[in-house]
Amino acid sequence: MFYLGDIGRYFIMIKMSFFKPSKWKIQRKLIFKEINDLIIESIPIISILSFFIGGVVAIQTALNLSSPFLSKSLIGFATRQSVILEFAPTFMSIIMAGKVGSYITSSIGTMRVTEQIDALEVMGINPLNYLVFPKIIALLFYPFVITVAMFVAIFGGFIAMSFAGIPGEAFISGIQMDFEPFHVSYAYIKTILFAFILATVPSYHGYYMKGGALEVGKASTLSFVWTSIIIIIVNFIITQLLLS
Amino acid sequence: MIEIKNIEKSFEGTSIIKGVSTTFEKGKTNLIIGQSGSGKTVLLKCLLGLHEPDSGEIIYDGISNKNMKESDRTLLRRQMGMVFQGSALFDSMSVIENVMFPLNMLTEQSDDEIIEKAKKAIERVELSKAVDKLPSEISGGMQKRVAIARAIVMNPKYLFCDEPNSGLDPKTAIVIDQLIQEITKEYNITTIINSHDMNSVIEIGEKIIFLVSGEKNWEGTNKEILKTDNKSVTNFVYSSELLKKVRKHL
Numbered sequence: 001m002f003y004l005g006d007i008g009r010y011f012i013m014i015k016m017s018f019f020k021p022s023k024w025k026i027q028r029k030l031i032f033k034e035i036n037d038l039i040i041e042s043i044p045i046i047s048i049l050s051f052f053i054g055g056v057v058a059i060q061t062a063l064n065l066s067s068p069f070l071s072k073s074l075i076g077f078a079t080r081q082s083v084i085l086e087f088a089p090t091f092m093s094i095i096m097a098g099k100v101g102s103y104i105t106s107s108i109g110t111m112r113v114t115e116q117i118d119a120l121e122v123m124g125i126n127p128l129n130y131l132v133f134p135k136i137i138a139l140l141f142y143p144f145v146i147t148v149a150m151f152v153a154i155f156g157g158f159i160a161m162s163f164a165g166i167p168g169e170a171f172i173s174g175i176q177m178d179f180e181p182f183h184v185s186y187a188y189i190k191t192i193l194f195a196f197i198l199a200t201v202p203s204y205h206g207y208y209m210k211g212g213a214l215e216v217g218k219a220s221t222l223s224f225v226w227t228s229i230i231i232i233i234v235n236f237i238i239t240q241l242l243l244s
Numbered sequence: 245m246i247e248i249k250n251i252e253k254s255f256e257g258t259s260i261i262k263g264v265s266t267t268f269e270k271g272k273t274n275l276i277i278g279q280s281g282s283g284k285t286v287l288l289k290c291l292l293g294l295h296e297p298d299s300g301e302i303i304y305d306g307i308s309n310k311n312m313k314e315s316d317r318t319l320l321r322r323q324m325g326m327v328f329q330g331s332a333l334f335d336s337m338s339v340i341e342n343v344m345f346p347l348n349m350l351t352e353q354s355d356d357e358i359i360e361k362a363k364k365a366i367e368r369v370e371l372s373k374a375v376d377k378l379p380s381e382i383s384g385g386m387q388k389r390v391a392i393a394r395a396i397v398m399n400p401k402y403l404f405c406d407e408p409n410s411g412l413d414p415k416t417a418i419v420i421d422q423l424i425q426e427i428t429k430e431y432n433i434t435t436i437i438n439s440h441d442m443n444s445v446i447e448i449g450e451k452i453i454f455l456v457s458g459e460k461n462w463e464g465t466n467k468e469i470l471k472t473d474n475k476s477v478t479n480f481v482y483s484s485e486l487l488k489k490v491r492k493h494l
Contacts, residue, residue, distance in 0.1 A: 020318075022349060115332040122292055122404075123346050124321035 010204050017133045017203075020126035027134065034138035038100050042145055045099060046092055050083075050149040053091065054156030057082050058171075062164060072166050076174020079157040081183070088149040089187045090235050093194040096145075097227035101202040104135060105223040108206025109216040117207070128207070135199040142195035143188050150187075186242050193238065194231050201227045245270045246291060246402065246434055251300035253286055260286045262458040263300070270434045273425050273448045277439055278455035279480065284438045285406060287455070291436060292324060292404055293317055305401065322350055325395030325433075327405040327424075331387040333379040333394070340366065340375040343393045350398070365393040369423060385416035389423065396427055403428065405437040409444060417441065421448045442481060445469060454480065 021027065061078040108131055111117050120127040154175060161171045205223035209215055246268040253261040260283045268274040276284045289295040291302060293309070302309040304320060312320070333342050343362040347353060353361075366375055369389040374382055379390065388408060395403055405424060409417035425448045428435040439445065445452060449466035454477050462469075462477045469481060470491075482491045 026349060110335075114330055114335075115328045116334060118294065119326065119328060119332040121294060122321060122324060122326040123350065124318045125349055 009208065010200070013128060013132065013204055013207065014200055016126065017128040017131075017136065019129060021129050021133070022125065030130070030134035031137050034134045035141055037103070038135065038138050039141045039145060042096060042099060043148055046095070046145055046149050047152045049095060050088065050092065050153040051156035051159075053087055054079065054083060054153030055160035057087065057153070058157030058160045059164065062161065062166065071174075072170040073174035073177060075161060075166060076157070076171035077177045078174075079171075080154060080175045083150055083153040083157070084183055084187050088146050088153060089190045089194065090231065092146060092149045093191070093198065093231050094228050096142075096194075096198055097202075097231060098224050100139075100198055101223050101227045102220040104199070104202035105206040105209075105220045106216055108203055109209045109219045112207065112209055113212055113216060131207070132200065132203045135203060136196065139195040139199040140192075142198065143191045146187070146191045186238075189242065190235060190238050193234055197227060197230050197234065201230055245305055246436070247303040248291070249301040249303070251287070251290060251297045251302065253283075253290055253295060253297050260458050261290065261297070264453075264455070264458070264460045265300075266453050266460060266463060268434055268436050269451060271429060271432045272435070272450040273428050274434070274436045274451040274453075275439055275445060275449040276436065276453055276455060277445055277449075277480070278461075279440065282455040283458035284440075284455055286458075288404055288406055288436065288438050292326065293321060322398065323401040325398065325400035325403045327388065327391045327395050327403070327408050329407045329410055331379070331384075331391040333387055333390055335379055338376050338378055339371060339382070339390050342379070342390055343397050346394065346398050361397055362393075365397040366390075368396070368427070369393045385412050385420065388412065388420050392420075392423060392427065396431065399431065401433055403431075403433050403435040405435070407438055407440070409439075409441055414443060417443060418447060424448065442487070445481070 022030075058075055058079045061075045061082075062072075065072075065074055065078075108117075111131070117127045117131075120130060158168065158171050162168060202220075202223040205219045205226070209219040211218075248267075249265050251261055251264045252259070264287060276287060278284050286295060290297045297309075304323075307316075307320070334345065337345065340359070340362050343365050344358050347358040347361060351358070363372075363375070366372055369392050371386060371389050371393065374386060374390075379387055382390070392408075403424070408424060409420045412420060421444050424435060424437065427433070437444065437448075446466050446469075449469065452462075452464055452466065452469055453460055454462040454469075454474075456476050462472065462474045464472065469477060472478065478491075482488045
């Protein structure tokens with residue numbers, strides 16, 4: 001019953017965040033600020049992580065393809081498939097649940113603790129529209145982050161194989177081998193859903209938190225746990241629906 | 245003027261406000277006093293519309309809160325200014341941006357008009373030198389003054405203050421109290437202050453209601469409170485040894 005109440009409140013929060021919109025002039029500023037905070041500032045960490053993960057995926061694939069009868073181009077093929085289907089959209093979203101999710105929860109939670117949300121309500125402003133809506137819109141640009149992650153991870157794999165003495169042509173021909181465009185669509189469908197989860201689940205934990213400064217930290221941790229769990233479950237459902 | 249009739253409010257079966265009735269007059273500083281946990285903040289939140297009373301009626305200059313539409317409630321809220329206990333300033337905005345915020349969000353005025361009005365409100369609270377500073381760069385007393393400027397910039401009909409001088413030294417606390425009283429007279433607004441600070445009670449309490457466990461126990465002025473025989477009130481007002489000695493000489 002406890003979780004049912006939470007689920008109901010979560011959907012009401014989403015609905016309310018689209019009501020009583022603030023003036024477009026203000027909304028535009030907020031959206032650009034969120035794009036900077038949530039998207040642009042995430043690119044460096046996503047790039048570093050993707051580069052090394054791509055490298056590790058390529059090395060581990062090469063380790064399992066040591067037979068001389070197997071083409072070296074399979075390393076490029078396996079790296080591409082792993083990165084596009086799973087590592088870039090899902091693994092990076094889990095990392096973003098930690099980075100972006102805890103930022104969202106703690107910033108909204110602090111506003112709750114310091115009565116800034118009450119101040120918005122007293123002024124007759126819809127706090128959910130002011131705080132949550134710009135984050136949902138900003139995270140529509142999240143596929144851009146995942147695109148960067150895909151390219152950088154494959155590049156990381158290419159560099160790792162260059163160091164291992166695998167010919168670059170073999171890796172590149174592997175990347176081009178049996179390319180299935182629907183796999184990219186599948187990755188982006190997942191990404192859009194994860195973006196919505198990343199914007200709304202941490203906002204929910206921040207907005208409805210109770211208590212003081214200590215509870216802000218607890219809410220951030222809880223938000224990371226729930227965002228990750230929901231992403232993994234949604235990932236499973238979408239994969240079942242689209243790929244099985 | 246705000247009139248409340250038999251307001252009751254409970255949370256999860258625990259009754260917090262028990263049938264409080266009174267009138268908060270226009271152009272006066274009305275104080276709600278009482279010990280911590282007496283229901284002051286809940287009553288203030290009911291008046292602000294942040295809590296819906298379980299029963300009873302709140303009448304704002306003849307307009308009842310009963311059956312009020314959401315659009316009317318929003319309009320009413322725009323006539324309210326609020327000074328929160330912790331000031332509730334937006335951390336990422338400068339002093340002037342904080343004061344401009346309600347004008348930016350709720351009016352269609354030009355940027356020049358908004359800046360002019362915000363500067364006027366900041367001038368009124370004597371903070372002209374701090375316009376570009378962030379809340380974290382100014383003192384607690386200055387933050388309270390910014391909160392007052394933000395509350396009055398929309399020319400409200402009602403000003404609510406939740407413990408406006410908590411965390412301030414006695415001298416700054418009196419400056420804030422006097423500023424609120426001056427603004428109340430100047431703008432002819434209905435001001436309601438939650439407090440348990442005896443200096444505020446004596447300094448600016450033109451109308452005082454005393455709450456005990458969610459019930460109105462006493463009502464009067466700052467002159468009357470010093471001489472009342474109500475035991476709960478005297479225990480609250482003359483709580484320290486020093487004040488007990490002062491009372492003997494009154």
